[in-house]
Every structure is written in structure tokens, then in C-alpha cells.
Amino acid sequence: MQPLPYAQQPGPYGQPGPYTQPGPYAQPGPYGQQPGPYPQPGPYGPHPTQPQYPGAPFPPPPGGGSRTFFRGKPAAIIGAALAAVLVIGGGAWLALGGGEDDPRPDAKRSGGPQPTGSEPVDQGGGNGTGRKEVDDLNAGRKDGESKVLWLAKNDVDLPRNGATVYGPWFAGDIVVKGMYKELAGYSADDGGKKWSLPLPAELCAAPVRGTDDGKIVIAYKDGTGGKADCTRLQLVDLRTGKTGWQKTITKKGAFDLLSSVTLAISGNTVTAARTGNGEAFRISDGAPLFGKLPGNCQPQAFAGGPKLIAAETCRTGDYGKTQEQLQELDPATGKARWTYKLPVDWQVDKVYSVSPLVVSLSQPDRKKWSVIALNANGTLRSQIDGGTDRYRPRCGGGFVVFGEILEGCVGVAADADTFYMATEPRTGGAARTNSVVAFDLDTGKRKWRADAPAEQTMIPLRMEGPNVLLYVEPKYDAGGAVATLAPTGGKPTVLLRNPASTSSIERTFWDPRLAYHDGRFVITSGRVSASNDEEEKETKTMMAFGQ
Template sequence: MGIVIAAVVAGLLVIGGGSYFVLSGDDEKDDKQKNVSKSDDPKPSASESVDQGDGTGTGEGEEDLNAGRKPGDAKALFVAKNDVDLPSGGADVFGPWVAGDTVVKAMYRSVVGYSVTDGSKKWTVPLTTEVCAATTHPSTDGKVVIAVKDGPTEKAKCLDLQLIDLTTGKVGWKKTIPKGTGFLSFSDFTLNISGNTLAAGGTGASFGFSMTDGRQLFQGPKSGCKPFAFAGGPRLLAALSCPTKDYNKPKHQLQEVDPATGRAKWTFDAPKDWEIDKVYSVDPIVISLIQREPKMWAVFAMKPDGTVRSQIDGGKDKYRISCGGAFVIFGQNLEGCTGVAADANTFYMPTDSARAGGPNEVVAFNLDTGKPKWRTPSGGDTGLVPLGMEGGSVVVYREPSYDSGGAIATIAPAGGAPKVVLQHPEGAADVENSFYSARYLYSGERFFIAAGRVSARNDTEEMRTATMMAFGK
């Protein structure tokens, strides 16, 4: 479903007396989100291991993931393949999340925890209906909340919440989001965690629930400007839609809200006819705005008080940011974009290549001025994708080619050539290249790739589809 492509300087946007360049171009977001199920009393259960190489290139299992592994290269630790008969249209994958020695994904009617070292299944939580939503990030104590459909039919709503401990697979509290009324009741909710609060946002309503026991902490306003999505983490940010006489002229706001009460700490009014689209970072605050007609895209850095810090000046480059996820009906996910990173003073984005999968650059922008600080070319035949920060450096994923494995590298705060920390073996390149709408996670010196969605032409291919893969020393 494409990627976010931002393009050229197109005009001036005036906010609070200051002038800001606007990025304009095609807007082809990869926004997919879907299903979640519930269980009457799901319990974790242990299971078997999955395909893995032995690290020496001897061809153990179906394929030798570590063939051609050179001295110093990382190992392909495991590949988890689908073992569930999915609906004809396939199913979305949620996660991966890591807690201690367990990596977890949710798909269709189960949540599964795997060993980070060999991919053996540590526990499984069976569900009776489909997973339809999940928190983007776990809580600080290693818990996530999934949403499952409230029934097995096509008319079922994505309303039933369930807490799951990532380490043990133990199921905690369950809660049903109150049903709305009217047309907006068709909206799906998206979920995010901030502190001890689970925030559920939808076009029709919004709620806050306690992560401790699931009790409702707050409900968003029922009239006026209403939150339709949240971004979590060190802050809880809400994107709001305000009443307008013309649907084609939206009015949006961004707020930081108190996780315990839902009360706004500050409010930022988006420029006229612009929409709050994504939150690339909550600390520091970096957000994406779009204008639908004419198509334009802008990236703002915000101060802690909600005033504009700067607008990113992207020049004439095109940028590649993937915001894939499960399909959301009349709703929106603010988080989950791949290809962006930020620290206290700098924001990082990758340029788009002239050809698909080709070389690109990572550009560092000064958050106080919005201007570029430095550029690092990817080198070689493939591109770099920023994943996050570690020890002051930018962690990037060097994408694989058809005959060579990918790699995890870091770029120093002052820029310069990427320094490889995990070089993936060439024997795993085919599988590494196979993930549809891939999601990436680097944690504990291990790199995990998970498919964003699993589907196939027939049952045989479906059971061969890789859903997750891991690399490490």
C-alpha cells in the first residue's frame, strides 16, 4: 500500500508570526490495521520450536539460514513460520514486543511468546475471536493490551480489551469499551500506553483505563473538539478533530493530556485546513501534518509547552517513511511509523531512493532551527532505515539485497559512515527479503523482523510463510 513520500518546498505556512517552509508531494501512506479476538479464559501453553540454523552453515532444518556466514557475522537465530489456518484474506500481525528473554507477536486468534535465542515457543494465549488492535509499545513493566472482536461475525466490533504479561503470557484484566451510537460508532479504537494509563481513541469517543485493574479513568468530551487517537510513552498526546461546517476543511488540535485525568495541559491549533497525521516522537515532540488538497506534508518539532519549536526544512529531497499497520475503520493510528528517530536536539529521516530498494541518505535535522545538520550516504546498493537511538548514536537498518544479508549499524551524533554492529549472513537474505509490510525491532543486541500481515494464495503457501525472524551474535 505504498510509503509516505514527501517532496519539495512548495510555499509558506505562517504560524504565530513565524514563517515555515512546507513540504509538498504525493502522500501514499501504508496504513493497514485490523483484527483482535477474545477468550473466555485463555491460558498460556508451551509449544515446539521453529526453524533455525545451527550457526555454522551445515544446513540444519529446511534451509541453511547461516550459509555463507563469515567470521564476525551475526547469526540468523530463527525463523518463525505460520502454523495457523487463516481466513481467506489473511490476518494482520501485531508486535513484535520484547520483554526479557521473550519476543511476542499477536496474530488472528492467538498471542505467542518465543525465546529470543532460538525461537522456541514459550507460551501461547489462545483467543476465540480475532485480534483487531494492540498497543504500539509495551508498558515499562512489560505488559501490552490487545483488543479482540466482541463476536465471530463480520458485524463484530473491536471493543474487548485484554491485558497480557509479555514475560509469562499470563492474562490480566478484561474490559469492554462502551459501545457508541450513530454513524461514529463504527469507528475502530487504537490503543497506546502512557505511565499507568491505557488510552483508547476513536472517531466516536475516547477513554482512559488503568493498567493496574482496567477501571475507567476518564472519558473524552462528547461534543466540541474530540480526541480521535493518542500517542503514548513519556507523554500522552491526543489528536483532536473539531466541528466544522465543511468536511473538506478540517480543524485539528494536538494536546498533551494528563494520563490520570484526561485533562489537557496545553493545546496546539493546527494551521487552517491541516490535519494532525502522525506522531513521530513524543519526547521530543515531533509530529506530521498533512493537507489533502492540494497534497502537502509538513513536519513540526514542538516545545514541551505545545508551542512550535521549528518546522523541518526538507529542501528538494523526497523522504521515505513507512507507516504500516492494521487497517482501522474510520480511525487512525498516530504511532508505529518506521524510518524516523529523534533525540533531544536532532530529528532523523531517510531520503527515498531513485529506484526501489536502492541507496539513500540519512539526514539529521536541528530541532531548534529545522535545518539539516549532516547527511550520511548509505553506500552500497541498498538503503538505510533509522530505527531509534542508542548511546547517543542513531541505530539504522541496512536493507538486504537479493544476494546479501542486511545489517544493523550505528551513525555517530556528528554523522559519518555507518558502523556495522550486526552483519546478517547471506544465507538468510531470501527470507529477510520476504516479509510483507515488515516491522523492525532492535533490542538487547538482537534484531527482529515481523511481517505486518500474513496471507497467501493457498493453504500450502500460507503454512510456509515466515511471520518473524531474528538475528544476533
């Protein structure tokens, strides 16, 4: 375990060490700091980096909470196409209408970090569990259960406070994660380390997804001292670890000295956003695409994927009021395709789905929350009516100062017609269970609810064709499972049922990051930390299951 390369820094969420992380959103996000720590990390308790949503009272008590929707009779939408209808207060409704400088370096080939090449380790081991240990883990496997393909232990010498894990990302038969000063690619089949890319300084930002052809742009700090900023962008091929162009992003304005960088990818564009500033680069060659947008509103964060969505802050001249808006931008030019203005003092906190567009909004001073769906032209499609249920989307992403990470939530999914959200687990005796609720995106009304298997909880991950892809979380005597839920509801159909004999390991991953690709399921710790060097090396960081 390394001493910190700079002055002692606080833990990832403004608290000492990794296990006193507050809910809900990164400061100064919509819900501010909540007390920690939380009991039982992993699937059996609220994940420390996942938002704990406001029901009653607010803030939620230590140990978790959930969100309830606002309810009331909808008022008529007034104004032009930008009108938004949102519930405020105790059931009242509000309807409101709304109506370059670019000093960046030229693209260049990387002269910095380079991969060390293929570094195979013991087959089935990733970083420390060999074939025999994997065989031992499968010894108790029952008929119908998946295999443990490999189990990886930490091999990165970390600072005292540990480090956030980025990824995992799949690229063909390679699965990649980043942590501290390294990106590493592993064989999805046996966990052998295929490549390692040392970084000059700490990894500080990464998108939730790479490109379709296996590229990603990550950010690392411009030094190792206490004043180092997150300004260096690096193109990396996820399949090989080879590097491409590098960029140094520029800081503009006083808030840029404090705010974190967040990255998003849409097509051949990567965006880098800070508070009130954003710029975009072409992924193929690093060429700058756009920077400051025209007008009084500037991006604070982006959501990528099939569309590029910008959450923007607008100057109002009144520091007591907050005005935000959403725009869909052309990824190549930054030109706005539509604009949706939020009511005053409402904020964008998460984008649950880009296509169709489903957005989480909050009014933090009044402890209010709403979820809306927008049409393809940016007009209001519906407001989700959650009824009396309490909900718990899980939105990790690490510590962000004066910025937003819009993407990366699980517990939610959407197809063209329906939005799916997991409820807060219900406890009866020692058992915990929950449901997935489906909402009609045209009306916002509930369509159906599907219950998790007895004494287990399930969370939507994404869509898998027409079905909802789920992770059924493990319990003390049953492994987790990857399953699908039909668009009509009913019981989940299991794709992979993980061994009950390894559920004690599966349950230990802290703030787990989950990825399913081509029949393989990988679970990764969202943060790695330990009290001493020996524990650090024995920390289990990744586990893979398959047939």
C-alpha cells in the same frame, strides 16, 4: 486455511486480498486510496502499508512515490503561543493563531482467554524449522556475520484473506507477536514457543509498545460474525501469556458504528480511541481514568510513550472546514497540559516522535504536507525545511476505518536536538541507495546528511543512546545489518551484519516489522497470507539474528 468466519471481507486496505494494498494512509486518512499493487515486496520496493508521499504529481504513481517538503520564506509567527506557521500553495506561507457520561463496566479478572502454557518446539525452530535447518542456514556464514538464531513458519490457520501481524514486542528474553486469534511468545534465543494465548475472536488492535514491566493491552472483536465490533480489551503479560482484566469499550455516536479502535500506552495508562471519542484505563487494575474531554474537541487518536499526545477533531459547524488540535494530556486524569491549534483544513496524520514532539501534518485537499516540532509547552519550535530531497517514512499499522494510527513509523527518529529522516531511495542502474538527513529541531534547517552503504538503503528505527539505530536493508548479494549513526553523521557503525547466504530469505518478509533488543534482531512479516493451505504452512513469518 480457514474459510472466513463471517461474510467475505475485503483485503486489509479495502482491496481484494493482501497484495493489492494501496499506499499511503488508512482510509479516510490524509491521502486517500492509491492504486496497487506494488512491485517487489519487502526491502526492495515500497512497502504496501507504508505511506507513499506526495511529491509531484499527486497522487503518486503505482510503484511508489515520496514526499517533498514545502519551501518558501517563513513569515513571522503571529498571535499567541498557539500560533502555527505552515507552508501552503506554491511557496506562500500562512500564520494562524488559535486560541461525562461514562457507562463502562467495572474492572474484573479475566474469565476469557487463557494461555496454554509453555509449548516448546524444535530448538531453533519457532514453528517448523528445527536445529538442523538452522544449522544449514548458518553453513554459508562468513567471518564477521551474525548467526541465524531461528526461523519461524506460520502455524495459525488463517482466513482466506490472511491476517495482519501485531508486534513484535520484546519482554526480557521473550519476543511476542499477535495474529488472527492468537498471541504467542517465543524464546528470543532459539524460537521455541513458550506460550500461546488463544483469543475468542479476531485480534483487531494493539499498541506499538507495552509497559516497562512487560504488560500490554490488546483488543479483539466481540464476535465472529460480520457485524462484530472491535470492543473487547484484554490485559496480557508478555512474559507469560497470563491474562488480567477485561473491558468492553462503549460506542458513542453514529461514527462509532463505523470507526476502528486504536490503542496507545503511556506509563500506567492505555487509551482506546475512535473517531471523536476516546477513553482511558489504568493498566494495573483496569479502572477507568477518563472519557469524554471537556470542550468542543475530542480525540480521534493518541500517541503514547513518555508523554500522552492526543490528536483531536473540533466541531466547527461548517462541514466544509476541518479544525484539529494537538494536546498533551495528563495520562492519569486526561487534563490538558497545553493545546496547539492547527490552521483550518490541516490535519494531524502521524506523530514521528513524542519526546521531543515531531508531528507530520497534511492538507489532503491541496495535496500538501509539513513536519513541525513543538516545544515542551506546546508552542511552535520549528518547521522542518527538507530542501529538494524526497522522503519516505514508513508507517504501517494495518487497516483502520475512520480513525488514525499515529504511531509506529520507521524511517524517522529524534533526540533532544535533532530530527532524522530517511530519503526516498535513489536508483542508478540496478542499484538503489539513499541517505539519512539530520535537521536542527530549533531551526528546522539541515545539519548534515549521511549516505547508506553502496547499493543499499538504510532506515532509522529509533534512538540507541546518543546514536541513531538503523536497519540497512539487504540486497541480492548481501544480508541486512543493524547499525548506528553518530549524532555528527559520518558512516554507519555495524552492530550486526546478517549473512549474505540468507539474504534471499531476509528480503521476502512482507511489510517487515523490525525489532532490536539486547543484541538480537527480529524481522517479522506485517501480514501473512497464502493461496492455499500448503503455502500457508510454509510461509516464513519471523527470523531472528544474533551473535
